[in-house]
Amino acid sequence: MAKKERKSRKGKVITTASFLILLVVGICFLFVPLFKSLKFGLDLQGGFEILYKVESIDGSKMNHDKIMATYKTLSKRIDSLGVSEPEISIEGNKIRVKLAGVKDPDEARKQLSTVASLSFRDTEDNLLMDSNVLTAGGAKISQDNSGKPAVLLQVKDKDKFYEVTNKVKDYGDNKNLLVIWLDYEDLKDSYANEGKKCGTSESNCLSAASVSQGFASDVIIQGNFTDEEVSNLVDLINSGSLPSKLTEISSKTVGASFGDATLEKTLIAGIIGIVLIILILIGVYHFAGFISSISMMIYAFLVFAIFWLLGGVLTLPGIAALVLGIGMAVDSNVITFSRIKDELYKGKSLPVAVREGTKSSFSAIIDSNITTFIVAVIMFMFGESSIKGFATMLMITIIVTMFTMVFLTRLLVKLFVKTDFFNDKVRLFINVKKDDIPDVSKNEKVKKIPFKNTNFLKHSKVFITISLLIIFAGSILIGTKGLNLGIDYQSGSDISIETEKNISTKELTKDIKELKLEKRDIEKTDNEVNIRVTNVLNGNQVKEVVHHFEDKYDAKTNVGVVSNIVKKELTKNAILSVLLAMIGIIIYMSIRFKFSYAIGGVIALFHDVAIIFALFAIFRLEISTMFIAAILAIIGYSINDTIVGFDRIRENLRKEDRKKLTKEGLKEVCNKSIRETFTRTIYTSITTLLPVIALIVLGSSEILTFNIAMLIGLIAGTYSSIYIATVMFTVLESRSLGKPEKKKIVYTDDIDEKKIKGINC
Numbered sequence: 001m002a003k004k005e006r007k008s009r010k011g012k013v014i015t016t017a018s019f020l021i022l023l024v025v026g027i028c029f030l031f032v033p034l035f036k037s038l039k040f041g042l043d044l045q046g047g048f049e050i051l052y053k054v055e056s057i058d059g060s061k062m063n064h065d066k067i068m069a070t071y072k073t074l075s076k077r078i079d080s081l082g083v084s085e086p087e088i089s090i091e092g093n094k095i096r097v098k099l100a101g102v103k104d105p106d107e108a109r110k111q112l113s114t115v116a117s118l119s120f121r122d123t124e125d126n127l128l129m130d131s132n133v134l135t136a137g138g139a140k141i142s143q144d145n146s147g148k149p150a151v152l153l154q155v156k157d158k159d160k161f162y163e164v165t166n167k168v169k170d171y172g173d174n175k176n177l178l179v180i181w182l183d184y185e186d187l188k189d190s191y192a193n194e195g196k197k198c199g200t201s202e203s204n205c206l207s208a209a210s211v212s213q214g215f216a217s218d219v220i221i222q223g224n225f226t227d228e229e230v231s232n233l234v235d236l237i238n239s240g241s242l243p244s245k246l247t248e249i250s251s252k253t254v255g256a257s258f259g260d261a262t263l264e265k266t267l268i269a270g271i272i273g274i275v276l277i278i279l280i281l282i283g284v285y286h287f288a289g290f291i292s293s294i295s296m297m298i299y300a301f302l303v304f305a306i307f308w309l310l311g312g313v314l315t316l317p318g319i320a321a322l323v324l325g326i327g328m329a330v331d332s333n334v335i336t337f338s339r340i341k342d343e344l345y346k347g348k349s350l351p352v353a354v355r356e357g358t359k360s361s362f363s364a365i366i367d368s369n370i371t372t373f374i375v376a377v378i379m380f381m382f383g384e385s386s387i388k389g390f391a392t393m394l395m396i397t398i399i400v401t402m403f404t405m406v407f408l409t410r411l412l413v414k415l416f417v418k419t420d421f422f423n424d425k426v427r428l429f430i431n432v433k434k435d436d437i438p439d440v441s442k443n444e445k446v447k448k449i450p451f452k453n454t455n456f457l458k459h460s461k462v463f464i465t466i467s468l469l470i471i472f473a474g475s476i477l478i479g480t481k482g483l484n485l486g487i488d489y490q491s492g493s494d495i496s497i498e499t500e501k502n503i504s505t506k507e508l509t510k511d512i513k514e515l516k517l518e519k520r521d522i523e524k525t526d527n528e529v530n531i532r533v534t535n536v537l538n539g540n541q542v543k544e545v546v547h548h549f550e551d552k553y554d555a556k557t558n559v560g561v562v563s564n565i566v567k568k569e570l571t572k573n574a575i576l577s578v579l580l581a582m583i584g585i586i587i588y589m590s591i592r593f594k595f596s597y598a599i600g601g602v603i604a605l606f607h608d609v610a611i612i613f614a615l616f617a618i619f620r621l622e623i624s625t626m627f628i629a630a631i632l633a634i635i636g637y638s639i640n641d642t643i644v645g646f647d648r649i650r651e652n653l654r655k656e657d658r659k660k661l662t663k664e665g666l667k668e669v670c671n672k673s674i675r676e677t678f679t680r681t682i683y684t685s686i687t688t689l690l691p692v693i694a695l696i697v698l699g700s701s702e703i704l705t706f707n708i709a710m711l712i713g714l715i716a717g718t719y720s721s722i723y724i725a726t727v728m729f730t731v732l733e734s735r736s737l738g739k740p741e742k743k744k745i746v747y748t749d750d751i752d753e754k755k756i757k758g759i760n761c
Contacts, residue, residue, distance in 0.1 A: 012419045020294045020412070027301045034301070038308055040100065041315035041389065043702060044263045047100035048108050048253050052246040054093055062093055065238070070246070071095055072235040073182065074112060087313060094249070100313075105253050109539045112246070118237060119184050120164065123175045123191050123208075128164045133157040139237040141230055144222040149230040151207075151221040151237070158216045166214025180206045180221075182236055199229070206236055249563040251542065266319050269698035273691025274300070277330060280687060285337050287422070288430045291412045292333040292405075299329055299397075299404040306396050316703055317390035317629060325397030327688030328372070328637060332405040334687070335644060336361045338680040340430060345448050347438040350426055354417050358410050364647035365406055367592055371643060372636035373398045374584040379632050382577040387629045394633070451675040456722055457667055457730070463723040467607060467716075474614020483617055486624035486705075487532060489571060491564040492520060495531040495545060499555035503529060515548060525701065536563050574628045578609070581635050589639075593646060596736075600729035601642045604720040608638050611716040612709050626706040634713030637688070641681065642721040646729070648673040663734045670726050678722075685718045 042049050054070050056062050071090055074097060078086045087098035102108050118131035138154030155161045169176050179191050183204050191198070191205065198205035209221050225233070278296070281289035303322060307314065340357030348356065376398065379391035416422065422429035426437065438444035487494040505522055508531060512519045520532040537545065542559045549555045582602055589598035609631055616623060652669050653661075661669075692714065696707045 013416060013421045016415060016419075017290075020291075024294055024297050027297060031301055031304070034304055034308060038304065039311070039313045040263070041313045041318075042098055042100050042252065043316040044314065045100050047098065048102045048105040049096070049098045049251065050109060050112065050248060051091075051094055051096045051250040052112075053249050054095060055245050055247055067093065067095070069235040069238040072232065078112075095246075098313075106539065106543050109248075109251070117183050119181045121179045121181055121184065121191070122168060122171065123177050123179060123195075125179075125184075125190050125192075128168070128178070129160060133160050133164075134237075139234045141227075141234055142220055144220060148222065149225045149227050151225075151230055151233050153219050153221065153237070155215070155218050161219075162214045162216035165211050165219075168211045169213055176211050177208045178211050179208045180237065182206050199233070206233060248538070248561075250561055251539075252560040253542070253546070253558050265698060265700045266316060266695065266703075269694040270319065270322070270691065272698065273694035274326060276690045276694070277326065277687045280683070280690070281330065281333075284431060284683060286428055286431045287416070288333075288337055288340075288413060291416070292330065292337075292409055295333070295404045295409045295412070296326060296330065298408065299400055300326065302400045302404060303393070303396055306400065307393065310392075310396075312392060313389065315389040316700060317387070317626060317706070318393040321390045321393035321633075322397060325394060325401070327684075327691050328640065329397065329401040329405045330687045331368070331640065331644075331684045332365045332401055333409055334680050334683050335364055336406075336410065337430060338677070338683075341432055342676065344426060344430070344432045344437055345446055347440040347444065347446070350423055350429065351417050354413060358413070360651075362406075364644045365402075367588075367647065368640035368643045369398050369402060371585055371588055371639045374588060375581045375632055375636035375639075378577055378581045378584060379629065382573045382580070383625075383629070383632075387625060387632075390626075390629045390633075394636075449675070450679050454675060454678075455671055456674045456678070457671055457727065460723045460727045463719055464727070467611060467720075467724070470618075471607075471610045471614045474610075474617040477617040478613070481617075483613070483623050484620045486622045486627075487560060487562045488625045489623060490520075490534075491536060491562050492532060492534045493517075493537045493542075493545075493562075494560040495533065495549075496558040496560075497529045497531070497549045497553065497555040498527055498557075499529075499549075499553045500527060501553050501555075503553060511548065511552070515545060517545075528701065537561050570625060570628075574625075577628070577632060578635070581632060582606075585635070585639050589643070589646075593650060596729055596732035597646050597650070599732060600725045600727075601639055601646065603728045604642055604717075604725035605635050605638055607720045607724045608634055608713055608716045612712050615712050616705075616709070621708060622705050624705055626703055627709050630706045630709035630713065633710065634717060637714065638717030638720065641684070641717055642725045644680065645673060645677050645721050645726060648677050649726070649729070658737070661737055663730075663737060666730055666734055666737065670730055674722055674726065681718060681721070685714060689714055 054062055054067050056066075067090060071088065074095060075088055078088065078097065078099070086100075087096075089096050097112060099108055118134075119127055120129040120133075121127055133156060135154040135156045138156070140152040140154070142150045142152035144150040165178065168178055171177075177191075179198070181189065181204055185204070189204050191208070194203045194205050195208065197203040198208050207221055221233075274296070278289075278293040281292050281296075283289070285292065300322070303325070307318075312318070336358055339361040340353050343353035343356045344350070373395060376391045376394040380388050380395070383391055416429075426432045426434065436448040438446055503524075505524070508522055508529065509519060512531065512533065517533040517535050520534055522532075523530040535541070537559065542561065545559055546557045549557045582605060585605070586598045586602055589601055612631060612634065615621075616627070649670055652673050656665070656669060689711065692707050692710045696704065696711065699707065
């Protein structure tokens with residue numbers, strides 16, 4: 001009977017495991033078409049990006065309505081370029097246009113930057129009036145006599161308007177039409193060919209209104225319009241009559257070959273990183289690691305699926321966020337598995353250990369993910385386009401983590417445990433030896449306590465001294481030489497050329513002089529050269545530079561341009577983002593923990609940021625927008641790591657009598673908590689570092705500084721959680737020793753009525 005029961009359990013395990021493997025195989029088959037259906041950004045397929053500042057020619061203030069009108073005009077012009085999946089976004093008083101896969105950047109730039117031109121013509125395309133007859137921005141949403149949506153035109157030159165309309169009303173053969181055009185082009189546009197398309201996105205013809213009398217006042221354009229059509233027409237007419245101009249303040253051209261190579265390198269690096277994580281999970285946690293790996297595969301698929309459903313555009317920073325997110329997502333499982341092992345070391349059975357371990361790990365997982373989510377939201381609010389892409393992917397990964405790596409993994413673990421197949425195979429299930437599990441019935445004590453005799457805080461002064469020396473050296477170099485700022489924070493132009501020819505620095509310097517540019521620096525790799533100049537190149541200069549290197553070296557050339565306006569905006573937003581992230585974390589940790597925990601955590605964050613800046617100054621590494629994304633990501637990750645440690649400290653302190661607790665006793669509680677979470681800290685750090693290292697070694701050079709900053713930050717964040725955050729907490733918390741801890745009032749349904757009898761409410 002027992003043999004038959006064991007066979008039945010084994011059959012259930014094999015059936016369930018087989019189903020999971022088939023599920024993963026199915027996901028792998030679906031993943032390829034899903035990935036191909038995603039929209040890729042400029043850095044992954046090539047294209048053209050340009051950022052305009054919208055300004056008023058007559059000095060009037062550019063309000064939201066005026067900027068929206070300009071936005072509509074640019075959208076209409078993009079349609080005429082025939083670009084699939086364009087991106088156009090408003091950023092304050094600026095408009096960013098991304099044209100992935102555009103064939104001719106010069107033509108795109110020319111067509112986009114032309115001032116919108118509104119004209120009134122007859123059916124023979126003869127010019128009758130231009131936008132000067134209208135009040136600037138004077139088109140309004142109105143209604144006709146029947147209450148239907150219509151467009152009100154505020155006329156400025158009433159005499160001219162009356163003269164023209166009075167003339168048009170007498171045209172015979174149904175030609176008494178006043179045709180309104182936006183950006184009319186001779187030899188291309190004509191009412192004869194486009195009359196039927198007038199008013200649609202396919203034509204520059206906005207409207208053809210019949211004229212029955214001469215008008216010397218404001219007029220209404222009426223027809224069978226919908227509310228949306230009227231709103232769109234108002235914006236387009238206003239954009240043609242507005243005294244506004246577009247000033248190019250940054251641009252970037254990426255060749256398709258650069259994008260393809262970047263995508264291939266990043267994907268290979270990501271796959272290798274994931275495979276290494278899977279091998280470690282299975283090696284460390286055996287069958288539980290296998291379950292975690294299955295969840296991780298589902299996690300990656302769901303992240304891409306949600307990104308696709310949201311219509312997101314996948315960029316290089318987005319892939320970096322996904323790969324980083326995988327490492328961080330695994331942390332949720334590592335925390336849970338560590339707690340389960342702790343319960344097993346106390347002598348509990350596997351089902352009980354799983355139940356207690358999953359329950360006790362939940363608060364740490366929730367708190368760590370929420371703090372990272374806060375940082376991602378701040379990145380999205382204040383970051384520019386590439387950082388927004390990173391933040392969007394990071395937010396999605398956090399949400400999916402809570403489903404797959406918390407809910408799904410726990411469900412699968414409990415499902416297998418319920419089969420009772422692993423009750424006497426604990427080592428196979430989660431790599432805990434039978435000899436390490438005490439027999440509670442024989443009153444055996446806990447046999448295994450990891451790092452039992454290690455005094456972690458004893459070495460805190462050594463680590464603090466090392467950190468201070470690094471920060472001091474970095475500060476000296478920043479003060480004397482400054483940081484190696486990239487184009488984003490200096491303004492100027494970045495010229496990347498890819499060629500098989502070996503070009504000497506002397507030759508490149510000569511080329512720069514020939515092009516009348518001012519060199520900032522030149523960096524060379526195997527087949528790529530990166531030249532930075534102080535000049536903010538305009539469209540014609542970009543074209544000249546590209547043609548020069550293509551003709552002379554048969555080189556594929558990309559040019560990025562950043563103006564001083566963008567530099568100031570990025571710098572301000574970078575500082576604001578970091579400060580707001582810190583404030584958000586202090587507030588959340590003060591609510592969830594207490595103020596002493598929050599201060600300890602934030603000081604550790606300042607330490608991590610300072611270490612990254614110092615090492616970048618020492619090794620003269622470049623500071624770019626992606627560097628700031630790395631700083632914010634490290635803030636999210638480091639506080640994640642710190643919260644896990646603080647959660648264990650808080651749990652252990654609840655078992656202590658605070659009136660009798662001494663400073664040494666507090667240090668011992670902290671030491672004990674570090675010992676209990678140290679194994680988890682090491683595994684989490686390794687699984688997060690692996691994909692980052694893979695991206696450094698095999699990934700694209702475009703995100704190299706991002707990954708180096710992440711590598712430094714991950715290492716600094718790991719030891720600062722122990723030696724900085726915990727030490728600062730003990731210093732602050734020791735001041736309140738001997739005082740009773742303020743307890744929160746907890747309302748519950750099962751309070752003993754005798755205990756509350758006599759209490760006046």
